[in-house]
Amino acid sequence: MDRKQYCVKLSVQPSRGLMDEKFIVQVHNVPPGFQLTIHAFHKCDDGHSWEAFGHYTASAAGAVNVSEDPSLGGTYSGVEQMGLLWSLRPVPGSKPGLRMRKMNVQTPMEVSISVYQGHQTEGLVDQVPLTSVVVERWYIAPGVRRVPITEGGLTATLFLPSGPGPFPGVLDLWGGGGKLVEYRSALLASHGFASMALDYLTPKITIETKKIVDNQYFETAYRVLEQHPQVLGSRIAMLGLSLGTSVTLKLSVYSQVMKLRCAVCISGSHVQPPGGSLEQVLTCFRENAGKTRINEEGHIIWRDLLLPIPTDPTLKVDVGQLQCPLLLVVGEDDQNWPAPESAMDMKEMMEKAGNSHLLTVLSYPNAGHLIEPPYTPHARFSKFMTVDTRQKVMVLWGGETAAHSRAQEDAWRKTLIFLRENLYGGTNPGATSVSHL
Amino acid sequence: MIGTDSHFLNTSQNHHQVNVCSTVPAACGQRDALQTPRLSTMSQTVPPVLSVHPSRSLVDEKLKVLVENLPPGSPVTLHSLHRSEDEHYWEAYGHYVSDHRGIVSVAEDSSVGGTYTGIESMGLLWSMRPVPGSRKGLRLRKMNVRSPMLFNISVYNGLITEGFREQTPLASALIERWYMAPGVQRIDIREKGVRGTLFIPPGPGPFPGLLDMWGGGGGLLEYRSSLLASRGFASFALEYFNSGELESAELEFSYFENAFSIVKDHPQVIPDKIGIFGLSLGSIMTVYLAAESTIVKPLCCVCVSASHFYPPGKNLHGVYEVMTMKPHMIRVDENGHHAWRDMGLEIIKEPSYRINVEKINCPMLLVNGLDDQNWPSVECADEIAQIMSAAGKGDLVTRLHYPDTGHLIEPPFSPHFRATKFKTATGKQKVILLWGGQTKPHSDAQEDSWRKILSFLQHHLYSRETPKARM
DSSP states (O other): OOGGGGGOEEEEESSEEETTOOOEEEEESOOTTOEEEEEEEEEOTTSOEEEEEEEEEOOTTSOEETTTSOBOSBSSOBSOTTHHHHTOEEOTTOOSSOOOOOOOTTSOEEEEEEEEESOOOSSGGGSOOSEEEEEEEESSOTTOEEEEEOGGGOOEEEEEOSSSOOEEEEEEEOOTTOSOOOHHHHHHHHTTOEEEEEOOSSOHHHHHHOOOOOHHHHHHHHHHHHHOTTEEEEEEEEEEETHHHHHHHHHHHHOSSOOOSEEEEESOOSBOOTTOOHHHHHHHHHHTGGGOEEOTTOOEEOGGGGOSOOSOGGGBOOGGGOOSOEEEEEETTOSSSOHHHHHHHHHHHHHHHTOGGGEEEEEETTOOSOOOSSSSOOOSEEEEEOTTTOOEEEEEOOOOHHHHHHHHHHHHHHHHHHHIIIIIOSSOBTTBOOOOO | OOOOHHHHHHHHHSTTOEETTOSSOSOTTHHHHHHSOOTTTSOSSOOOEEEEESSEEETTSOOEEEEESOOTTOEEEEEEEEEOTTSOEEEEEEEEEOOTTSOEETTTSOBOSBSSOBSOTTHHHHTOEEOTTOOTTOOOOOOOTTSOEEEEEEEEESOOOSOGGGSOOSEEEEEEEESSOTTOEEEEEEETTEEEEEEEOSSSOOEEEEEEEOOTTOSOOOHHHHHHHHTTOEEEEEEOSOTTOGGGOOOOHHHHHHHHHHHHHSTTEEEEEEEEEEETHHHHHHHHHHHHOSSOOOSOEEEESOOOBOOTTOOHHHHHHHHTSOGGGOEEOTTSOEEOHHHHHHHTTOGGGBOOGGGOOSOEEEEEETTOOSOOHHHHHHHHHHHHHHTTOGGGEEEEEETTOOSOOOSTTSOOOSEEEEEOTTSSOEEEEEOOOOHHHHHHHHHHHHHHHHHHHHHHHHOSSOOOOOO
């Protein structure tokens, strides 16, 4: 056993962090100029193994600081403080089309960070590292409360921040894959927002009645949030991704019940049948299925289904009528929805209507469709089961890993600022007191 | 269609609600707020945003406490609350005024009143003390290191000094403070008659090792060892007599030698990179092992509040006998607290009790509080340094001594105890022993000494340089 190996010190600070927090990875006590590989390993909840690694050369002081030193190769290169997380990919031999999503937010993601001698690219997991540490990454801050919601026939989970409140609320919608996906809401609650993750494609009521929910389902969710004693009923936002954007835009413009303070729409479009229910939106997609393209790897491209963006205003949500601030987040390499084109069109519509001061568009070159909270792996394509057809296909989401990861980091930060300013700001606390009962 | 309001009140209170990290029920104050939501007075105004970063940390890490979204120039009280494993409540608080942006930053702003004042980023932790009405002589020590200590940090309107439990704060946050990093292994040791717990850092190892010994209270205290393992040292928390049973301990010197071997022989420990860490009675054992043992060869020693006397030939019980030979010299102060310092001064005059510290061949870090009321450890440290200097080994000794600091110099940011209940080693009575120190200087000493202790251990046990040639 090489006597050198006991000297190497690896530290990752913090050792227990939130999923969207940065960490500082440092190596000390190696010989000056020593070549080493820093490796991250994670076994996700469904048993798949993921890894990332960077190649470094120690300084004259015998140290490496991942926040300051460039990786010379590996799954990421350059100075990338969080590269060990966002560049994680399934280990060789894994099934194709994997996507990492944590469904149980009550346990942390555990990552082993290790140091190996030399610049290595394979077989790392089978070797004994020089040193390694374990890092926990949490979607949920201490004190955040998880409350399953079933009233009004909803299938949802409400996450309440720590403290007496009351807190501004967020209604959080994912996309066409359905299921009750909690992690973004858990993270939002960790940032002070009472956030409700809503399953609207595969809720209990749909499973039982075989009927897709209508607008009332969303309005019920809004009401439940609004009337919760720990939620500030007058400060509720909606956040949607993909199909969730369609719902968000429609309700923020047309709903008589929902008075949103602001909306965030990620990777979506305003194109949908007029006055359409969710069922009709899905039908619209089915009808355009002929525009599906397949690339040479056999991955499905669905971005054309809604193209070209219609000029007929009745075929789009009339965003000119929007009365609250809107943040649009789009990836310019979105292969699943025509989000960039839709954003351009929405901008035009709002400029014509005179409410474009409400609009902010964050457009990211080389980012794909799945713009999620930062520091989790990018999936350029993955296995996807459409809710209506129940088929498993390999869908192309798009995006180039490094650019996409940067986009996620930037978009999340800006989303939190947008929500903070619109939901927490604007009044002098103590000056106004509005009873919502 | 939708249920009535009362139904929603139930929703927030029902047992589905899971506080993700509670081993202790959801922090005090929060539960009250849930059960009595005063909807009309509990405004629909936007609360301030309180953030404590990091929300999960090791106990020796610093925190950033920030309050935003307050009205500008707003007087507020920042408060911390902890419910200990033995169900006592501890609290601290500081008075602040928000700036023109409505922000209070504990790391940058001055507390103008409370249990701490001035710019004290960690004051909400180290200045904690038992809440009014608590029993006397309490001491805060984490016994189960596999779970974190939970602290509720809150911000209250106005400058408050009492009655925190009866008021609803403007905002509050829960934080976890851990003695154990993720991946640290905890191993129960019952071997060769030796009892204790070994903590191994994460990773393949092997690691430098430490034998870690506490003082005259006895029992098994794991927290310092688990923290040392979290900092890269395989550390063995040794139990060498049951809590309060020193009198009946028949421990021979060999017990400690066996304990040292257990660390040495562990497959994940580097056999020639082992140090000893002792506090109080534990440091007497440390000094004795370093000087007299032919088997135990520590690479370095840390002695907190040390002493260098040991009645020759006696086992541990003999130590106890000697230490309590002159009970009439115990000074009882105006509060009824027992200070053993003067008695100790008498006892250490006996030359035959002096350990032959000139035989020590390894670097020693001596950490002392100048207001140690429990033992004349400063005088002892003076003498140890003198003797070793005279033997030409002065460069082996490093001394850290701190003014207004008491006997119990522990890892940082934990509350200071000037006097606490102590089960005397006869186990027959509980007295309140005076340890000494004033809270702020003692806390500074804990913070400073811990950093220096870690760097001392790092240097001697991890350094790539060849260790100094032994004489």
